[in-house]
Amino acid sequence: MSITRQDIEHVAALARLALSDEEQQLFTSQMGAILSYVETLNELSTDGIQPTAHAVPMANAFRPDQVAASIGHDRALANAPDKNETYFRVPPVIE
Amino acid sequence: MELYEHTIHTLHQQLKLRQVSSVELTKALLARIAATDPSVNAFITVTSEQALADAAAADARIARGDCAPLTGIPVALKDIFLTEGIRTTCASRMLENFIAPYDATAWARLKAQGAVLLGKLNQDEFAMGSSNENSAFGPVHNPWNRDHIPGGSSGGSAAAIAAQQAIATLGTDTGGSIRQPASHCGCVGLKPTYGRVSRYGVIAYASSLDQVGPLTRDVTDAALLLGAIAGHDPKDSTSVNCPVPDYTAALTLDLKGRTIGLPKEYFIEGLDPEVQQAMQQAIETYRRLGAEFVEVSLPHTSYAVATYYLIATAEASSNLARYEGVRFGHRAKDTAGLIDLMMRSRSEGFGAEVKRRIMLGTYALSSGYYDAYYLKAQKVRTLIQQDFTNAFEKVDLLLTPVAPTPAFRIGEKTADPLQMYLSDIFTIPVNLAGICGISVPAGISDAGLPIGLQLLGRPFGEETILQAAYSFEQATDWHTKKAAL
Amino acid sequence: MRYQPVIGLEVHVQLKTDSKIFCGCSTRFGAEPNLNTCPVCLGLPGALPVLNRQVVEFAIMAGLATNCSITPTNIFARKNYFYPDLPKGYQISQFDLPICLAGHLDIAVGEQTKRIGITRIHMEEDAGKLVHGQGGGSGVDLNRAGTPLLEVVSEPDMRTADEAVAYLKKLYQIVTYLGICDGNMEEGSFRCDANVSVMPMGSDKFGTRAEIKNVNSFKFVKAAIEYEISRQIELIEDGGTVVQETRLFDPAKGITRSMRGKEEAHDYRYFPDPDLVPVVISDEWVDRVKNGLPELPETKYQRFLSQYGLPEYDAEVVTASRTLADYFEQCAQACGNAKSAANWVMGELTRSLNDNSVTIENSPVSPAQLAGLIGLIDKGTISGTIAKKVFEELWKNGGDAATIVEQQGLAQVSDSGAIEAAIDQIMAANMGQVEEYRGGKEKVFGFFVGQVMKAMKGKANPAVVNDLLKQKLAG
Secondary structure, eight states, rough: OOHHHHHHHHHHTTOOOOOOOOHHHHHHHHHHHHHHHHHHGGGGGOOOOOOOOSSOOOOOOEEEEOOOEEEEEEEHHHSSSEETTTEEEEEEOOO | OOOOGOHHHHHHHHHHHTTSSSHHHHHHHHHHHHHHHHHHHOOEEEEEEHHHEEEEEEHHHHTOOOOOOTOOOOEEEEETTTOOTSSSOTTTTTGOOOOOSSHHHHHHHHHHTEEEEEEEOHHHHGOOOSEEEEEETOOOTTOTTBOOOOOSSSHHHHHHHHHHHSSSSEESSSSSTTTTHHHHHEEEEEEOEEEEEETTTBEEEETTOOEEEEEEEEHHHHHHHHHHSSSSSSTTTTOOOOOOGGGGGGOOOOOTTTTTEEGGGOOOTSOHHHOOOOOOOOHHHHHHHOEEEEEEOTTTGGGGHHHHHHHHHHHHHHHHGGGGSSSSSSOOOOOOOOOHHHHHHHHHHHHHHHHHHHHHHHHSTTTTIIIIIHHHHHHHHHHHHHHHHHHHHHOSEEEEESSSSOBBBTTTTTHHHHHHTTTTTTTTHHHHTTTTEEEEEEEEEESEEEEEEEEEOOTHHHHHHHHHHHHHHSSGGGGGGOOOO | OOOEEEEEEEEEEEEOOBEEEHHHHHHHTSSSTTOOOOOOHHHTTTTOOOOOOOOOHHHHHHHTTTTEEEEEEEEEEEEEOOOOTTSEEEEEEEOSSSSEEEEEEEEETTTTEEEEEEEEEEEEEOEEEEEHHHHEEEHEOOOOOOEEEEEEEEEOOOOOOHHHHHHHHHHHHHHHHTSSOOOOOTTTTTEEEEEEEETTTTOOOOOOOOOEEOOOOOHHHHHHHHHHHHHHHHHHHTOOOOOEEEEEEETTTTTTOTTTTSSSOOOOOEEOTTSOEEEEEOHHHHHHHHOOOOOOHHHHHHHHHHHHHOOOHHHHHHHHSHHHHHHHHHHHHHHHHHHHHHHHHIIIIIHHHHHTTOGGGGGHHHHHHHHHHHHHHHHHOHHHHHHHHHHHHHHHHOOOHHHHHHHTTTTOOOOHHHEEEEEHHHHHHHHHHHHHTTTOOOTTTHHHHHHHHTTTTOOOOOHHHHHHHHHHOOO
């Protein structure tokens, strides 16, 4: 299955990646090749097979409803690229 | 023998008996790093001050009579483990200046024993790669031959052992990223069963495949290090709540009656003749040790790489969505609004391979393609896991090559990503099935490059593969060979 | 052409747990920005979610109270999209296997009951908050990120704004009765999205729907839906087509506006969250929850009718909220006079609570104190009028009714001698009115009652006053 330049643009937008023209071109051909390869899976019949979401069967991993210490402002904001008081700051968002 | 050539278990004795101090040991390793790393590039961050402080504290503790297996032992960690207060980059521009605000559980457990942190190791960016050529901090050079790759993604972790820059290291393995570099660098690398070791504080690549494991000089060290980090972690929902045995107790020599399976799909035409030869010799060694071989089949092997590259990239595309320049990490300058900020921060912060995998994963999950790609891959995964379950009904463990060839040259496979992906064929199925695997040194090519063999065990069958690995190791001398640096 | 509106509602119920759904941070409202955070809810590298068991319990309770089936194996899924208030770049929610399915609620529509279907209920985490005006930018506060939510999705069974409000109020009553939600709509504990469409009357093909997001009061929900219905009808009649879009309600203008600047149709790329394991709910677990459920509004209403003999109106008012019902019941049991307890709760108590903007949980007058007051009335110790004064005293200064009556000498006088004397005095001073009354002007009776009460400082037993006055005035 071939993937078009438009497909690449659409996926890049979904993934919030700004690709250069070169990258778009390169990815279009590389992804096309990879997708053709992964399509070999269609040779296999998987009717009636359950998907495996977890390699080791586990269930019910819970924690009790107890408050544990939060890490505090300093550590929460320590790596913030931009902040205002104790908010993380981003360009204005219009809703 | 130099201090830096020792193992955890021999050093433990010496430290306990106060024949050597942790500070001396740490200084020796720091000097070794300074001397060798300019040509290996295994380290992204060397934490000399911290290391010496840790060592002094360890010595004080030992003086009080408190000496656990890892007390005072200098180790290094793949830069994918969060280490509180210390820069953690995951070999990416995206996290170039990220200071971790908390410790990964695996590191915290070593820290609690008094291990000494030498620094953070180079890797493929976000664990995506098989050659350590995808690092924003330059490639790692194989200490056995600097023009060759060390393997990946835990290239730095393996190279540091081969270059004797650390006594032991931790890496992560998602499709072979501990076992393959261990094989290429002539050291031991263990991928435990999924859920055996906590993933909390390990930067996620593919959540259902990632596992933490040790890279060490010998099998005994691997057993010790595994014992120190394994066990349930309430902070990781996927960590399994079952007891951790004393793995060193499994290290016996007798293999009589052990049945070892040889999956026919792994011993194919096209296997490098030197790898083939190493495997043959290993099989003979095992026969002499009393093991019996049975041919088995893992019929869905040829679909494993495709399955992996759909599941891993899908999970990765989601795991890496948090890197958008808002709360931490690289933020692009002079952006035109929020969406531009996110797009440019991500595009500037991520390298090409990371972008490629995010794109692939996003595509595999997208509307209209989910069933054909992601869901299909999850179903094939069931078949692959079933193959192993069936095989383990007939045999105790499996023996396979680790990589189709010894380490290739730096730059040799970077032009075609698909070619690079296909070289993971022997290691990938293990992660898909969630079982355990270990790579041990089993030969050296004529060109002087190590060749490893892989032993695969049932879920939570680490004792079986450690024993088989130990037995082989003690019957051969591959583990004593050292890279000339 | 007549049009039939079709309404479906999605309600986000914030659960009243102490800690967040996937980490131990506090869920307390109003903390300084980013104070209640940790690597997990901040979405830092390497952090992993662990499910709060209480959230599952609450979800099962909600499912049982709305007649849903409880899914035995349910899983979490990632809903992937980018927004600054969503730290991981995905929301952990449920997609394929939600915890509750196929329930219903019955609402009163005039004299009839109508059944509104509930498609599903699922567990998910709340996002953080964006605030504006942060030095030229917007600020991200992640205190709310990770707060547990239940999303309750109704079938598109409602046909009027009133039905929608009735459904919401019923659902609100249930979740507050269960104690799983604090019901504080101003703080965002109960948020409603309304899906509205219209179709020609008699048709069975639904029209295109618009989604009105985040309406936070019953009043606004009604106004928003009504506006939207007429907007859509007008649009269609003008020859336009309704677009599937997200809209916001503007309470100041009473209109809905299209959300400009928001992304069109997200591709959420749902897939099972590999960091979480399935939640398996056994029959035993469901039974335990079922046996532990508090009495639900409908059952309590019926019980108040039969056990306390309350009239329907009283029973309905008093069971509107669980705290009110509990208050009433404690009071009724303590004083043994349910009707009186209901009257006082619906009357004086509610009035005082409203006037002083106090919730019933914080009422300064306890059920026991009120019961004491009612007891004194029943014994004849005080009159109804005096009782109101005593209530005010209890409200302002606490204490108990009996002590207040004694200290302030408020006990009513039933001694006919004293009352007769007062009556005689007043009649003597008001012969004119006596003549008027005897002449047939019955209204004058009230004047005499008032005068007697005044003379006796309100303490005269009204029944005795009435009897004696009638006798004496009759001549």
